[in-house]
Amino acid sequence: MPARSTLSRRALIGGLAAAPLLTLARGAGAKPAADLTIYAAPMTASILLARLVDSGALGAALPGASFQLWHDPDELRAAVVSKRALLFTTPTPVPANLFNRGLPVKLLAVLGTGHLTIVTSDPKIKTLADLAGKPVLGFFHHDMPDLVFRAAVKMEGFDPDKDFKLSYVGMPMEAAQMLAAGRVETAILSEPPATGAIMMAGQQGRKLYRAINLQDIWIKHTGHPIPMIGLGVHEQLLTQTPEILPLLRTGLPQAKDWVLANPQAAGELAEKVMGLHAPIVAASIAHSAIEVKSAKAARPELEAFYKTLIALSPKALDGHLPDASFYLDL
Template identity: 35%
Template sequence: MSHLNRRELLKLAAGSALLATLPLRSVFAQQADRLAAATPFGLPLVILARALDDPEIRALIPERDLRDWKDPDQLRAWLARAEVMLTATPTNVAANLYNRGVPVVLMNVNVWGTLGMLGLPSQGRLARIEDLAGRHVGVPWRGDMPDLVFRYLLEKAGLEPGRDLKISYHSSPFETVQMYVARRLDAAVLPEPMRTATRLQSVQFGQQPNELDLQQEWARLTGEQPVLPQAGVLCRRELLEQQPEQVAAMQAAIARAVAWVGDEPQVAARLGADKSPLSQGVYEGAIARTTLKMVPATEARPALETFFSALAELSSGFIGGKLPDAGFYLPASAS
């Protein structure tokens, strides 16, 4: 077998680079009888698992695969390689992917509030953001949604990190939880279901933490509704173009799944516990503390743009540098 010379290697490398820029639909054809989907742990997992098990979806798509992603980088790789065609995701991750050139379409927003705080009872009441003055607060994922929402509210309340309170950042909610339970933090910003899991763990250690709902604080400090368009479902554009009936059917199934979680919280919590390391009790608490409503992407666009614009004041990279254009949103005619 002859060895490639330098010129041939350069040609091969150039060809590979060109292939990487081509629309993936030229390489990957979406099968009509199969759908690969993904989700993070938490309530998005419950919603998507229920939707994929919907009788109409089972009849339309016999082969359905649901995998869990651990961080946005893993999700980005799966989407870029078309290993998954549909996923539950935080809305800022969806916007960031779109603005970075990944061919995705936001189908809906279905999670409208998961953020809250737990505070050590020994530090006094925690009824409003202003009560955090002088305290040490733990926050996961610096520069991500929990951090930006929290800092936006601090600014609205007239509190400055470093001057009025101390913030410690952690690479994951698990680290924040460990620090809080060990009483090395006065308070912690946590999304559901980690907030409920930590509250239950604290009770086991004889603590009854104070809780603060950040959606309610958002409403109090901004004058807007106590809802934040935090998470939804997106698909790759190839799925919409090649299998539009799958997208329409999944949109309808997700709406039914969200309604089911609200109507049957204990059964929904059991489904979550069966499919993740979290307990049924944790899921029950998370469902009770989360605002769930399936809103098609085009209808959710005004709320998303208000939310994105507010947080982009602190970090434009949060959404990839700009508001997504109309191509980001699933057309109403496709639902």
């Protein structure tokens, strides 16, 4: 195994934020490239798709597929609208919003059930009550991570705008770097940026703590986890390449098992394919709540999640739930 490399600011920001377009290894005898790009969220759950393509499990349907990270939800939305993204890992509200606005996209599976953590340098902060009145840095203002935080604190009886001093940056990697450098005390972070911030701060002699897992609050009040990360698909791909569905049905659970059983190898794969920093990804897997569940089976949890978001922001999901055809059976 390669020696653990030092985590620099460049490693965190460059490694996590980079969006290389990398053609994945093809199995022997593969047909010419199908010229399909899988658009991946910069999140640990995306390694499942990287594993499927890198191992050749999707080769019969997607020979020569390539992989590209998207940086923010608007970039992903533009790629889906333009049909550059036919298969993509995504926050689950994104395809629901596009579907409700008339685009032929569906949700195939839930791949992650909560990966947002409040990370802080203050060891006294263990509950939202401890955080009241203090500054909190967030990202993607008015989008899913912000809405999940707002929903969770409201579940606990707090007003997000009155009880916390909220500020925002554009990207989770930027928030992670600011926290690691000591420029802010507390931030809401996704994975793998939360793990990256903790590791980089440690190399600078600073200690950061995973103070509050928003997933725990959600389960406490709803009885189920947050169906946060999903696999979206454009109908054009399903029509042109219907054999992709049985390959994903078989391959995704196997990929999940491999990632959970081989975190170091999964980190190395994420670095090779996604441009993420291997040690950060390997350490983040235990905190990423990776799951594989068909969208149809997860529909009750998804609808509860969507209703919560719509209540917070009436414009979310175009103001209504998707109909049954949106939820595919993996």
